[in-house]
Amino acid sequence: MAYRPLFPRDVFAEMDRLQREMLHAFDISPSIRGLARGGYPAVNVGSTAKSIELYTFAPGIDPATLDVQVEKGVLTIAGERKAEPVPEKANRHIDERFSGRFRRVVTLPDDVDPNAVQARYRDGVLHISVARREAAQPRRITVQ
Amino acid sequence: MNDTTSVAKQAANAPAEAALMPPVDVIEDANGITLYADLPGVPKEKLNLHVEADTLTIEGELALAMPEGMEATHVEVALPRYRRVFTLSKELDAGKVGAEFAHGVLKLRIPKAEHAQPRKIQVAVG
Numbered sequence: 085m086a087y088r089p090l091f092p093r094d095v096f097a098e099m100d101r102l103q104r105e106m107l108h109a110f111d112i113s114p115s116i117r118g119l120a121r122g123g124y125p126a127v128n129v130g131s132t133a134k135s136i137e138l139y140t141f142a143p144g145i146d147p148a149t150l151d152v153q154v155e156k157g158v159l160t161i162a163g164e165r166k167a168e169p170v171p172e173k174a175n176r177h178i179d180e181r182f183s184g185r186f187r188r189v190v191t192l193p194d195d196v197d198p199n200a201v202q203a204r205y206r207d208g209v210l211h212i213s214v215a216r217r218e219a220a221q222p223r224r225i226t227v228q
Numbered sequence: 229m230n231d232t233t234s235v236a237k238q239a240a241n242a243p244a245e246a247a248l249m250p251p252v253d254v255i256e257d258a259n260g261i262t263l264y265a266d267l268p269g270v271p272k273e274k275l276n277l278h279v280e281a282d283t284l285t286i287e288g289e290l291a292l293a294m295p296e297g298m299e300a301t302h303v304e305v306a307l308p309r310y311r312r313v314f315t316l317s318k319e320l321d322a323g324k325v326g327a328e329f330a331h332g333v334l335k336l337r338i339p340k341a342e343h344a345q346p347r348k349i350q351v352a353v354g
Contacts, residue, residue, distance in 0.1 A: 096249075125268075129302040132295050139292055141268040141305055143332030168264055170255055180251035181266055208268035208332015209292060 096180070124182035125161070125210075127190065133222055136196055136214045140188065143208030144181075150210060154198045161210065162187040195219075247311035250286070258346050260339035261320065267310050268332035275329055277336070279322045284314045286334065319344035 125142035140161055142150070151162040167183035170176055192198075192214060200215035253264040267275065270288035278285040290308045316322055319340050326337040 126304040127302070128300065128305055130294065130298040130300045132298050135295065137295060137298055139269075139305075141332075143266045143268040145331065168253055168255070168262075171257055174255050174257035176253065176255050178252055178254040181253045181264060182251070205331075206293075207271050207291075208266070211293065213295075 123188065124165075124186050125188060127161075127188055129190065131193075134216055136192060136216070138190065138210075138212040138214070140210040140212070141208065142186075142210055145205075145208075147205035147210075150203075150205065152201075152203050152210075152212060154192070154201055154214070157192050157194065157196075157198075159190045159192055159201075159212070159214070160187065161190075161212075245309060246307055247287070247309040248305065248307050249312055250288075250310045252312065258340075260337060263314075263334075263336040263338070265312065265334040265336070266332065267329075267334055269305070270310065270332065272329055275334065277325070277327055277334075279316075279325060282316045282318065282322070284316055284322070284325075284336075284338075285311070286313075286336075287311045288334075 125140045127141070128139040130137045130139075138159070138161075142161075142163065142165070145163055145165055149163055151160070153160045153162075162185070164185045165183050168181075193216075195216050196214045197217045198214075202213045204211045250265045250267050252266075255262045255264075265286055267286075267288045269290040269292055271291050274289040274291055276285075276287040278287070288310045290305070290310075316338065320338050321341040322338070324339050326339075328335040
């Protein structure tokens with residue numbers, strides 16, 4: 085989960101924290117790996133008949149430092165985002181962007197092929213495409 | 229009559245569609261302000277920066293490559309648009325805003341106007 089300072093400086097950060105706590109309160113059965121929403125990076129997942137598509141919103145990262153692994157049906161995306169350096173005699177007025185190490189873990193469906201994973205990083209979004217196995221794809225059966 | 233004109237004006241100024249608020253960092257040094265904003269998924273041509281009077285508007289539209297027939301199963305980024313508006317203070321030189329955009333991170337540099345930059349004042353001994 086994203087780090088939040090103990091004494092947020094602005095009302096938006098405070099509202100953000102409140103919203104997180106509300107989410108916690110209403111999520112009766114949270115995921116075993118922690119709060120799924122609200123962390124960094126945000127993840128959108130979609131599926132087609134042929135593949136599972138993951139969109140990880142991780143801006144400002146050198147793609148070479150991203151670590152994407154598939155093991156035992158679990159996809160892990162890990163990396164680190166460094167904070168922007170503050171020069172001497174400068175003040176940080178707003179500090180909302182995430183910095184530090186992150187890790188997101190997604191359980192994949194049973195019918196995916198762990199050897200057919202493609203990952204592309206573009207405009208700050210890591211797009212991972214995991215193909216489903218041939219056998220699992222819908223097929224039309226011809227009647228003889 | 230006045231009422232209708234003000235309503236019409238409001239409608240024209242109001243944001244057209246709901247948008248996400250991108251997180252930002254704002255750092256100020258002696259010569260100006262540096263603003264970083266996270267706008268993942270926005271290609272350069274869909275980024276729109278606008279300075280009008282003392283209002284800075286950052287807008288961007290998401291463009292993700294999606295395969296045909298994709299169904300969303302889990303959504304955390306639920307709107308296709310970012311927008312955030314800032315009011316600039318008068319010592320900032322809105323005409324000299326510099327912008328860089330790489331890997332979904334926008335870096336804006338807003339210098340302070342010449343007259344607002346720190347100066348050492350010589351004390352004349354008479």
